[in-house]
Amino acid sequence: MQLFRPTYEVEECVEAVRKVLSSGWTGQGPQCKQFEESWSAFTKAKYSHFLNSATAALHIAVRMLDLPKGSNILTTPLTFVSTNAAILYEGHTPVFVDVNERDLSLSFDDFKIKAEESCARSALWVHYGGQVSLEFWKMLESKREDFAVIEDCAHASGAYYPDGSRVGSRSDTTSCFSFQAVKNLPTFDSGVICLSSLAMHERAKRLAWLGIDKDTFTRTNTSQNELYKWYYQVSELGWKYNGNDVAAAIANVQLKYLDRDNQVRREIYQCYKKNFEGQSPIALVAHSLESAHHLLVIRVKNRDEVIAALKAEGIAPGVHYLPNYEFPVFRPFYKRGSCPVSEKISSEIISLPNHLQLIRSDIDRVCDLVIRSAK
Numbered sequence: 001m002q003l004f005r006p007t008y009e010v011e012e013c014v015e016a017v018r019k020v021l022s023s024g025w026t027g028q029g030p031q032c033k034q035f036e037e038s039w040s041a042f043t044k045a046k047y048s049h050f051l052n053s054a055t056a057a058l059h060i061a062v063r064m065l066d067l068p069k070g071s072n073i074l075t076t077p078l079t080f081v082s083t084n085a086a087i088l089y090e091g092h093t094p095v096f097v098d099v100n101e102r103d104l105s106l107s108f109d110d111f112k113i114k115a116e117e118s119c120a121r122s123a124l125w126v127h128y129g130g131q132v133s134l135e136f137w138k139m140l141e142s143k144r145e146d147f148a149v150i151e152d153c154a155h156a157s158g159a160y161y162p163d164g165s166r167v168g169s170r171s172d173t174t175s176c177f178s179f180q181a182v183k184n185l186p187t188f189d190s191g192v193i194c195l196s197s198l199a200m201h202e203r204a205k206r207l208a209w210l211g212i213d214k215d216t217f218t219r220t221n222t223s224q225n226e227l228y229k230w231y232y233q234v235s236e237l238g239w240k241y242n243g244n245d246v247a248a249a250i251a252n253v254q255l256k257y258l259d260r261d262n263q264v265r266r267e268i269y270q271c272y273k274k275n276f277e278g279q280s281p282i283a284l285v286a287h288s289l290e291s292a293h294h295l296l297v298i299r300v301k302n303r304d305e306v307i308a309a310l311k312a313e314g315i316a317p318g319v320h321y322l323p324n325y326e327f328p329v330f331r332p333f334y335k336r337g338s339c340p341v342s343e344k345i346s347s348e349i350i351s352l353p354n355h356l357q358l359i360r361s362d363i364d365r366v367c368d369l370v371i372r373s374a375k
C-alpha cells in the first residue's frame with residue numbers, strides 16, 4: 001500500500017494533452033493562461049502565474065522581498081527542503097521558529113520571540129499537511145503592515161483560511177502552490193505563485209522567464225510590429241522557471257475535481273480519527289474541516305518499531321519531515337535546543353497512507369497494525 005498515489009482523470013487529461021500536442025504549441029501558452037485565470041477565479045487570488053514548481057514560486061517570492069543579502073527570515077524546520085532552500089538561494093539566513101504540538105505548524109509564541117531576537121522583517125510560513133493553523137491567523141492579525149509573509153501552500157491547494165476564504169486569496173501575502181505528482185492537484189511537476197499587485201505579477205513573470213520582458217507566446221501572437229516580433233529586453237536576470245502547456249492542460253482538468261477530491265481526503269481523515277479514538281499511545285495531528293488534508297500524521301513514542309511493523313505488511317509509511325537543521329546545509333543556522341518541540345516530535349512522527357484510492361478496509365488494516373505496535 002502506497003503512502004501517496006495520484007489519481008488523474010486519465011481520459012480527460014489524455015484528451016487535453018492530445019489537443020496541446022496537436023496544436024503545435026507545447027511551451028508556455030494558452031493552457032497556462034487559462035489555468036492562471038481559473039486558479040485566480042477558484043482562489044480569488046488577484047494574480048496567478050503558472051510555473052514549473054512550488055520551489056520556483058518560493059524562490060521568486062523570496063527574491064521579490066528585495067532584502068539585503070544575509071537578511072534573517074523566519075521559517076519552519078519541519079518542511080520539505082524547498083522552503084528553506086529558497087532562503088539560501090538568495091543568500092539570506094533562515095531563523096528556525098519552533099512548531100506547535102497541536103498541528104505542527106509554527107508556534108506564534110516562539111514566532112514573536114524569534115522575530116524580536118532576530119529583527120526579521122519577513123517570514124515563510126508552511127501550511128503543514130494542508131491546513132491553516134490558528135497560529136498563522138494570530139500572526140497575521142498582529143503583524144505590522146511592512147512585515148512580509150510568504151505562504152508555502154504546497155500542501156494546501158483548495159484549503160480555506162479560518163474565515164472561510166480560500167487559501168491564496170490574501171492581498172497581504174504571496175502564496176506558492178505545488179502541483180507536483182502526489183499533491184492534492186496532481187500534474188507531474190508544476191506550481192503557481194499568487195500575487196496581489198500587477199507590478200509584482202509582471203516582475204514574477206519576468207523572473208520566471210530569464211528576466212525577458214515578453215513571453216514567446218505573447219510576442220509571437222500579439223506583436224503589432226511584424227518586423228520586430230523577435231525583440232525583447234532583459235533588465236533583471238531571472239531563471240527558467242516557466243510552466244508549459246502540457247502540464248497546464250493536466251492542471252486545467254484536475255482543478256475541476258479538486259474540491260471533490262479534498263472531500264474524499266476529509267472523509268479518509270475522519271475514518272483514521274475514529275479508529276484512533278481512545279488509543280492513548282497514538283496522537284493524531286489535528287485537522288480542521290477547512291484543511292486540504294494532504295498529510296495524515298500521527299505521533300508515537302516508538303516510531304521506528306511502528307514503521308517496521310507497517311513495512312513488514314507491505315504498507316509504506318513516511319516521515320514529514322526530518323527537521324531541516326539536521327541537514328549539513330542548514331545546520332550552521334541552528335542552535336541546538338532552540339526548537340525543543342521540533343526536536344522532540346521529530347522522532348515521533350509518521351505519515352500514514354493518504355490518497356484517494358484507499359478503501360475503508362485499507363484504513364482499518366493500517367490502523368489495526370499501528371494500534372497493535374504503538375507503545
Ligand SMILES: Cc1ncc(COP(=O)(O)O)c(C=O)c1O
Pocket residue numbers: 052053054055056079080082083126152154155177178179180190191
Ligand atoms: C512544504 C513544501 N514546500 C515546497 C515544496 C516544493 O514543491 P515542488 O515539488 O512543486 O517544487 C514541497 C514539495 O513536496 C513541499 O512539501
